[in-house]
Amino acid sequence: MSRHMAPVMLGLTAFPLAAIGIAAYLVMSAGPQLMAVAGAILVLSCCLLLAVTIAVVKLSRHESWLWSQQESLRGLSRKTDEALARISDVEQQAAVATDVAAIAADISALRRELLDGPSPQPSVRAHAGAAPLAAELKKADKAAELKKADKAAEQLTLLLEPVVDLSTGATSHYRAMVGLGDGSGAMVNHDDLMQKADQGGMRAALDLRMVKMVAPVLRRLRSRNPGLRVFVPVGRATLASRDEASRLLALLQRDSDVAQGMVFEFAQQDLGALDAAGIDNLARLARAGATLALREVYLGGLDLTALRQLGVRFLSFPPHAVDAGSGPSATWNEFARQARGLQMQIIVGDVKTPQQASAVSRFARFGHGPFFAPPRKVRPDAGIAPAAARHANVA
Known part of the structure; x- marks a missing residue:
């Protein structure tokens, strides 16, 4: 009841x-x-x-x-x-x-x-007659032709996005990006490609491939402008693994003449997810001569002094983080003052409109985005001549 x-x-x-x-x-x-x-x-x-x-x-x-x-x-x-x-x-x-x-x-x-x-090669074994050997050679040739056709149809393309000095409007640096072409003119863009590489567990391999593609191009660019740098994105999978970080360091040691021109950029969210081993990998990169950049920065809980000691020299913000339309806040002004005191450069990315460019030019040193210039494709043979000359001098 x-x-x-x-x-x-x-x-x-x-x-x-x-x-x-x-x-x-x-x-x-x-x-x-x-x-x-x-x-x-x-x-x-x-x-x-x-x-x-x-x-x-x-x-x-x-x-x-x-x-x-x-x-x-x-x-x-x-x-x-x-x-x-x-x-x-x-x-x-x-x-x-x-x-x-x-x-x-x-x-x-x-x-x-x-x-x-290496490309598949026919394995030559002792045969009783010529017919089995001919068949094996024909099979190997067919496999090589298929692999060549795949590479011709689908290949990675390096793109460089200008990073502009906001005070002069001139290109000072570049950001490296990659796209995956399918041979018909269509291309998987950089962001989608990075997302798929993260999901497929191939982000570390893609990061290493980008460094290999950037090194000869950077060498050629720095031969004309020694102060130029190229920002290369690296993912959490690369930074968190000691083995992958060691492979990245090996590439820097191999191309030590351009190591100081490499700026490895990573997201603040990825930095917060790294353990002690990942932070140590960042320190190893800095000691090897690479410069670090933190992108997608938000002001909350950011220790600039610790980042400066870690080797971070650039801080990249989206336009709305610098000025949402009502002018910079007191917190932002204090942050910018502290960053300048620690000799850390502020970059604003993804600038799309003249209003954004005008607003961020008062607070940032560099900027990039569609308003300034789109990413430019790099020819596959770019940088080959300087690289060949360098090897000839070594020989």
Whole structure:
């Protein structure tokens, strides 16, 4: 029986009990002359009490039935929620399934491009006759032609985005980007390619490939402008792994003449996710001569002194972080003052409009984005001549 019905039933029970008490009092005190009245009261009281008891029993059974129905409804509700969740998962999988083939093809092409292994060569074994050897050579030639066709159809393309000195409007540095061409003119852009490489566990290999592509181009650019730098993005997978960081260091040692022109940029979110080993890898890169840059910076919880000691020399912000339209805040002004005091350069990226360019030029040293210039494709043979000359001098 529910709590709000208990007082009602208790009140209904009190009346017949009181009547029974009154009937008993009349029998004891009034004598035989009121015996009929007392009997009538007693019978009515007992009938009323019986009716109340029956009502209580029926109400209790009804409440028990209602409670069981509520439990059933709750069970159905849970099953309905589970069914809706499964339907949502199926719909999501169906939506993703349309891109699975394209993503798999891109990752497969990227894997083939990043592999540095030698071309397949026929394995020559002793044969009883010339026919088996000819068949094996023909098979090897076909495999080599297929691999050559794949590389011609799908290959990584290096792009350089100008980083402009906001005070002069001249290009001071470049940002390295890569795209994956499919041979038909279409290209997977840099951001999508990086996302797919992260998802496919190939980001470290792609970072190393970018460094290999940038080194000869940077050598040629610095032969004309020794102060020029190229910003090369590196992912969390590269920085968090000691083995991958060691491979990156090996490339810097191999191209030590351009190591100081490399600026490895990484997101502040990735920095916060690195453990002690990852921070040590950053310090190793700085000791090897590479400069570090922190991109996608947000002011909260940023220790500039610690970053300066780690080797960070550039801080890159989106335009809205510098000036959202109402002018810089006191926090931003203090941050910019402290950064200048530590000789850390401020960059604003993804500048798209003249208004943004005008606003950020008052607070930042460098800028890049569609407003200044789009990324430019680099020819595959760019930097070959200076590299060949360097090797000739060494020889």
